[in-house]
Amino acid sequence: MPNSSEEIVINKPRRRSRIREAHENTILRAAEQLFSQNGYHGTALETIAEKAGMSKQNLIYYFSSKELLYQRVLRNILDILIEKMTLMDQLGDSPREILTNYIKSKIEISRHYPNASKVFAIEIINGAPYLKKYLQTHLTPALDDDVKLVEKWIAEGVMDRVDPYHLFFMIWSSTQTYADFSSQVSLSLGKEKLEDNDFDRATEFLTHLVIKGLGMK
Amino acid sequence: MPNSSEEIVINKPRRRSRIREAHENTILRAAEQLFSQNGYHGTALETIAEKAGMSKQNLIYYFSSKELLYQRVLRNILDILIEKMTLMDQLGDSPREILTNYIKSKIEISRHYPNASKVFAIEIINGAPYLKKYLQTHLTPALDDDVKLVEKWIAEGVMDRVDPYHLFFMIWSSTQTYADFSSQVSLSLGKEKLEDNDFDRATEFLTHLVIKGLGMK
DNA sequence: CTCATCCATGACCACATGGTAAAATAAGCG
DNA sequence: CGCTTATTTTACCATGTGGTCATGGATGAG
Secondary structure, three states: OHHHHHHHHHHHHHHOOHHHHHHHHHHHHHHHHHHHHHOOOOOOHHHHHHHHOOOHHHHHHHOOOHHHHHHHHHHHHHHHHHHOOOHHHOOOOOHHHHHHHHHHHHHHHHHHOHHHHHHHHHHHHOOOOOOHHHHHHHHHHHHHHHHHHHHHHHHOOOOOOOOHHHHHHHHHHHHHHHHHOHHHHHHHHOOOOOOHHHHHHHHHHHHHHHHHHOOOO | OHHHHHHHHHHHHHHOOHHHHHHHHHHHHHHHHHHHHHOOOOOOHHHHHHHHOOOHHHHHHHOOOHHHHHHHHHHHHHHHHHHOOOHHHOOOOOHHHHHHHHHHHHHHHHHHOHHHHHHHHHHHHOOOOOOHHHHHHHHHHHHHHHHHHHHHHHHOOOOOOOOHHHHHHHHHHHHHHHHHOHHHHHHHHOOOOOOHHHHHHHHHHHHHHHHHHOOOO
16 A cells, blocks of 8 residues: 555645745745855854844754855855856847847846855855755756857857856856956945946946957947 | 163064074965865864864964954965055056056966965955955055056057056956966866966967957057 | 062953754744 | 744754963072
8 A cells, every 4th residue: 555655645735834935935034145155154043043033952953053044045145146157048139238238138137146156156265065066966067058158159259269167157147247256346336335327337347348359349 | 760761672582493483484374375265164173273274273373263263374375465466556657667567467467376265265255244344444445545546657659548547457467367267277277277378378378368358559 | 699570370350253953923824 | 734944943062272270390580
């Protein structure tokens, strides 16, 4: 009677209750923000629990260890960042449109998910201990495809002959800087906080620079 | 007889012995590297002492607290980073040359002081708690001067009408990325470590992009 | 030599913090 | 209702770590 035992297994998922779902999300959001401000070691479980409105022990009930919680935060972040990470995913009829949309997408991520971007950045700076494998299996192949696409454009005479890899490094860094280094940027601009306006100007500048700098159109 | 008391004051500095000088440097270098890899909270004094080849208590003899040590590391880093931070400091007869040298300088910093750059980056990402004041009093005014210079160039028709601030953000981020995000960059290029060659290609790419993208010459 | 100051070590502590164990309470389902 | 399971609280512990204190050597100027 293997069926009866299967039934039990099928019934189990009921356990993922609404409460659990909700609390896990609250915790993850609190953790993301605190990790982005103080790093992994600089953030105490107690502090996360406080921000999430519960006791530390209760937090541990939902995430059995700090490291596990951190990895979950990282995975959530990757889901966000990866989605529009590749050129291929961009809409557009011409190379120029595709590149423009790519830059816009990446600025949008900095605008809307600054904390996620920061946690990711710290992780990379520290040598990507948790991410190395993921980057190797997921991101690097996608990048290589994008590079091939750019090389095709170059071969077709659509744009100047430049090193595609460094083009991507430039786009990544100069779009992420509006999230990761927002404190320096806003200080330089003499504002408390970056406004929509600033992101728009950034997009405009970068688009101009890339399109014209690559000799497109 | 104020002279005699002055003599004593003058004699005091003898205390800064060779040993102290040497050990402080060893400690600072060890600390810089470890802070860049694990952050402030992720680095134990014990670990720094070990790397510096002495006991923790002895390290504390030279730097009476961890925070003080960290601030000294930061100050050393600032000395390095600030030196060639401004356009004004660059040699060159034409705007084009000046910009080219500026990019080259900043890539050189990433090449030669990756650890310093990383510690600085983490500090900025975390909201620049220690650096805010310094940035406000030193860096922001220098940047404003540089912006004025670029605006003059624009007025003279030497280059396209772009937002100078975002130009600097772009140069800063895309040069620093070769230090801060070196793990991601080298992974993308399929190497263990970045080589001189890579820095040269980066310089070449960025120079091409900026000069052509700004419509210079 | 010698005496003050610098350098180094060993023993120790206060405290923050990640994590455990167990008991109490709430919720859902037959 | 009663029984199971999910959630929360209370009490506690082990460990890592920044920092102190007292003491013992080393060193250099006079």
